[in-house]
Amino acid sequence: MRIRAAVLNEPHSLHIEEVELDPPKVGEVLVNVAAAGVCHSDLLLADGELGDGRWPMVLGHEGAGIVEEIGPGVTGVAPGDPVVFSIVPACRECVECSRGRFNLCVPAGENGVRGTLLDGSSRLGRADGTRLQHGLMTACFAERTVVAAESAIPLTRGIPLWQAALLGCGVVTGFGAVRNAARVQAGESAAVVGCGGVGLQVLAAARIAGAEPLIAVDRDPIKLELARQRGATHAVESGSAATVARIRRLTGGGVDYAFEVVGRPETMRLAWDSVRPGGTAVVVGLAPKGIEVALPAIGFLSDKTIRGSYYGSGDVRTDMPELAALVLAGELDLEGVVSHVAPLEGVFDALDRLRRGQGTRTVLVLDEELAGISPERQ
Ligand SMILES: [Zn+2]
Ligand SMILES: [Zn+2]
Secondary structure, eight states: OEEEEEEEEETTEEEEEEEEEOOOOTTEEEEEEEEEEEOHHHHHHHTTTTOTTOOSEEOOOEEEEEEEEEOTTOOSOOTTOEEEEOSOOOOSSSTTGGGTOGGGOHHHHHHHHHTOOTTSOOSEEOTTSOEEEEGGGTOOSBSEEEEEGGGEEEOOTTSOHHHHGGGGTHHHHHHHIIIIIIOOOTTOOEEEEOOSTTHHHHHHHHHHHTOSSEEEEESOHHHHHHHHHTTOSEEEEOSSTHHHHHHHHHHTSOEEEEEEOSOOHHHHHHHHHHEEEEEEEEEOSOOOTTOOOOOOGGGGGGTOEEEEOOGGGSOHHHHHHHHHHHHHTTSSOSGGGEEEEEOGGGHHHHHHHHHHTOSSEEEEESOHHHHTOOTTTO
């Protein structure tokens, strides 16, 4: 079928085009995309910062929609089911999956970088025969997409899909960093460096975990205000030598956990410096390929830990129902982190805002009715 999609032809060259989408093969599903969030990783891909060879590609990896058709052998979802996309369709058999590290699934990771589905091929192409890569195995800046069945996570009904779209990347990533990577306990202190789309989810998760004090750190006063509304006990403006000193003063020597949600060496350093002896810095932010970070090694003498967290460091299949339950219980607000709502054509402005560090999340609405968004919100 022919669909409209945002295609990255080469770095800095994104176009809305009509492309050809092949039907789902064994173990795949066709999804009618309702809405998709524009994430910082989309910007890195669009600017060619994640390495060569990642184009031509249909972008988009955070989204939700309705299953329209299932390929042979699919049992977990049926046509009509609302689903959220997962960018790591875990095989549940490889060396990482067998150790329970589903977010690090080897074939999912390899095909994700290659821009293909799990059988190593693409369902996307142009009329001239050019094959197109699937952005992070999802390619949801498009009216429809074909994904591995494991990438279509059933969604509890009751959450409007324009909000549910955020669950698949920003929310899973942010909550998993707190719950699965750091395992923050009530009464432990935390700082969140970078309060954009994902950072605000880290903050919400830390608040629900009972982190105290909970310090929001950002260079943008507007984002700091949003962070306060989402439960930050303190807000510290970053960008000066006084930032670390303030965090240390607020916590009597440093936080138990500092989450870096920017993807820059200077904020990784800031997170490391903000951690107390024995504490842990968790790097969630994605840095461009080739970027290195330097840390004062003396910090290791005080039992400090630094670790990464990719896609929530857990199992998206078991985490998703819990996250949906938090939304339905009113404990996790998704609407408040959406700063802009736009049609597919809004992807260009959304990427520009990310480039300038403005706004939190833009949600692209592919189908208003399916997305369940009221005209006033747009
Ligand atoms: Zn993302
Ligand atoms: Zn696996």
